[in-house]
Amino acid sequence: xxxxxxxxxxxxxxxxxxxxxxxxxxxxxxxxxxxxxxxxxxxxxxxxxxxxxxxxxxxxxxxxxxxxxxxxxxxxxxxxxxxxxxxxxxxxxxxxxxxxxxxxxxxxxxxxxxxxxxxxxxxxxxxxxxxxxxxxxxxxxxxxxxxxxxxxxxxxxxxxxxxxxxxxxxxxxxxxxxxxxxxxxxxxxxxxxxxxxxxxxxxxxxxxxxxxxxxxxxxxxxxxxxxxxxxxxxxxxxxxxxxxxxxxxxxxxxxxxxxxxxxxxxxxxxxxxxxxxxxxxxxxxxxxx
Amino acid sequence: xxxxxxxxxxxxxxxxxxxxxxxxxxxxxxxxxxxxxxxxxxxxxxxxxxxxxxxxxxxxxxxxxxxxxxxxxxxxxxxxxxxxxxxxxxxxxxxxxxxxxxxxxxxxxxxxx
Numbered sequence: 541x542x543x544x545x546x547x548x549x550x551x552x553x554x555x556x557x558x559x560x561x562x563x564x565x566x567x568x569x570x571x572x573x574x575x576x577x578x579x580x581x582x583x584x585x586x587x588x589x590x591x592x593x594x595x596x597x598x599x600x601x602x603x604x605x606x607x608x609x610x611x612x613x614x615x616x617x618x619x620x621x622x623x624x625x626x627x628x629x630x631x632x633x634x635x636x637x638x639x640x641x642x643x644x645x646x647x648x649x650x651x652x653x654x655x656x657x658x659x660x661x662x663x664x665x666x667x668x669x670x671x672x673x674x675x676x677x678x679x680x681x682x683x684x685x686x687x688x689x690x691x692x693x694x695x696x697x698x699x700x701x702x703x704x705x706x707x708x709x710x711x712x713x714x715x716x717x718x719x720x721x722x723x724x725x726x727x728x729x730x731x732x733x734x735x736x737x738x739x740x741x742x743x744x745x746x747x748x749x750x751x752x753x754x755x756x757x758x759x760x761x762x763x764x765x766x767x768x769x770x771x772x773x774x775x776x777x778x779x780x781x782x783x784x785x786x787x788x789x790x791x792x793x794x795x796x797x798x799x800x801x802x803x804x805x806x807x808x809x810x811x812x813x814x815x816x817x818x819x820x821x822x823x824x825x826x827x828x829x
Numbered sequence: 830x831x832x833x834x835x836x837x838x839x840x841x842x843x844x845x846x847x848x849x850x851x852x853x854x855x856x857x858x859x860x861x862x863x864x865x866x867x868x869x870x871x872x873x874x875x876x877x878x879x880x881x882x883x884x885x886x887x888x889x890x891x892x893x894x895x896x897x898x899x900x901x902x903x904x905x906x907x908x909x910x911x912x913x914x915x916x917x918x919x920x921x922x923x924x925x926x927x928x929x930x931x932x933x934x935x936x937x938x939x940x941x942x
Contacts, residue, residue, distance in 0.1 A: 610924050628840055635848035640879070645847065647886060655843040662847040665882055666854055668875050673858035674867050680859055692856035757906065757934055758927065760890040761913050763883040765926035768917035776880050783881035784888035788898065791889050799885050806881025807874050814873065 589719040597726025600702040605730065608639075608698060609738045614758055615642055616742020621755045622650035626743045633739040637732065638696060640766060641665045647759045654795045664803055672700040676724075679707045683721055691721060694728025702727045779810030909934035 612633070619629040624646065632642050641662045648658045672695050680688055703724045711717045749755065771777050783806025790798030858867075891910040892898055902908070913930030920926065 607923060614927070624840065625837075628844070631841075632844050635844050636851055637848075638851055640883070641847065641851065644882070644886065645844070649840060649843075655839055655846075658843050659846050659850065661882065663850050663854075664878055666847075666851045667878060669851065669854045670857050671867060671872065671875055673855055674862075675858075677858040677862075685860060688859045689856065692859050693852060695855040695859070754931075754934055754938075757909070757931065760887045760906075760910055761927045761930040762923070763887045764910065764913045764930070765917050765923040767880050767883045767887070768914055768926075769921040771880060776877060779877035780880035780884040784884040787885035787888050788892055791893060799882075802885035803878070803882045806885060807877045810877030810881065811870075811874055 589715055590722040593716070593719040593722035594726040597702070597706070597723035597728075598730040600706065600723070601698065601727040601730040604698045604701065605734045608731065608734050609741075611639055611762075612735050612738025613742035613745060614762060615639065615646070616739045616744075617746035617749065617755060618643065618742075618758050618762075619646040620743060620746040621758075622646040624649060626747075629743055630736070630739055633736055636662070637693070637735065638666055638669070639735075643759065643762055648796070648799075650756075651796065653799075657796050657800060660800055661803070668697075669695055672697075672704075675704055676700070676707065680721060680724075687721060691724055691728065694725065694732060696728070696731055698731045699724065699728040775810045775813035778813045779806040782806045782809035905934055905937040908937050 615633070616629055619632065619642070620626065624632070629646075632645065636642050636645070644665060645658055645662055648661065673692070676691075676695070680691060683691075706723050707720060711720075746755075767780060771780060783802045785802075786805040787798050787802035790801050792798075793801070887910070891907045892900065892904075894904055894906065899907070909930050912933035913926050916929040917926040
């Protein structure tokens with residue numbers, strides 16, 4: 541069901557591309573490449589480059605997908621365990637479509653956290669997508685609004701990682717630049733499809749796992765696995781420790797407000813530490829500007 | 830029953846609002862703000878969001894048992910969590926970390942410190 545849906549989506553958003561078909565290639569050349577032109581509203585040479593970029597995007601995403609599958613399955617198991625229905629668990633993967641935010645939300649739902657605190661926490665965690673958005677915006681600004689609206693939905697950590705590298709590489713041919721958004725779409729759709737299927741697999745697995753298993757422990761473990769390898773310098777260590785300690789001290793506050801306060805305290809501690817002694821990475825970024 | 834229904838509705842609404850915010854964040858510079866630069870301070874702050882927020886969730890999970898801070902060796906969650914931190918640091922692997930933490934929790938519970 542997913543694959544026809546994906547194909548349909550690529551065709552819907554290929555409609556505005558009509559005007560961008562290169563006109564300088566002989567039509568005989570177009571025809572030699574594919575036999576499906578009669579139902580596609582774009583020229584064959586466009587399709588050819590678009591298709592090769594699309595599949596290159598899927599291919600580039602493959603190694604990342606290996607790590608996404610267990611992550612998606614764990615999310616499915618966890619969200620069920622947190623008290624969400626199977627439908628809500630799957631719907632969250634469609635609607636929110638952001639791994640770490642979904643884990644956090646499942647955990648906060650389980651703790652009966654007020655909706656406003658969940659929304660603020662998820663917003664904070666997803667703010668980094670604003671950075672990705674700024675980073676890819678120069679490369680997609682020539683596209684019609686509809687294309688950009690679709691690509692924005694696919695702007696996850698994993699799709700951004702491979703897409704921005706591809707955008708910054710030199711083009712092999714002058715035409716390639718015009719089709720690079722197909723690479724973006726390919727990597728995004730590959731991730732999206734994998735995320736939905738592994739969520740569903742996790743939901744199935746979750747119903748099979750005995751209730752006595754300490755599955756709830758998956759959440760802190762997953763977060764440890766996400767945080768620890770990224771503690772690359774002492775400002776980020778300080779941000780983590782401050783967030784952790786303040787959340788303990790503020791644990792008794794109502795509405796789990798302690799979580800928000802601890803998050804801001806941790807961010808502030810990290811920034812303070814960095815302003816005292818900028819890490820080499822930040823110095824490099826500043827000297828580039 | 831009424832309580833259950835309102836809880837269910839609140840889950841759906843929360844999910845929708847977060848979904849809209851997430852999409853709006855992703856769309857922000859691509860469609861709305863165009864080429865405007867992100868302020869340097871904000872860019873710097875964003876780097877610390879994941880460690881701060883995630884640790885703020887991890888610490889109470891591991892340290893607070895039954896509403897009280899428990900730093901003793903009898904807290905299996907804390908011991909298993911520390912095991913997972915060590916494995917995460919050296920392996921940098923999500924599956925290995927979760928596996929090690931789960932095994933550690935089961936072993937510590939059997940050992941019953």
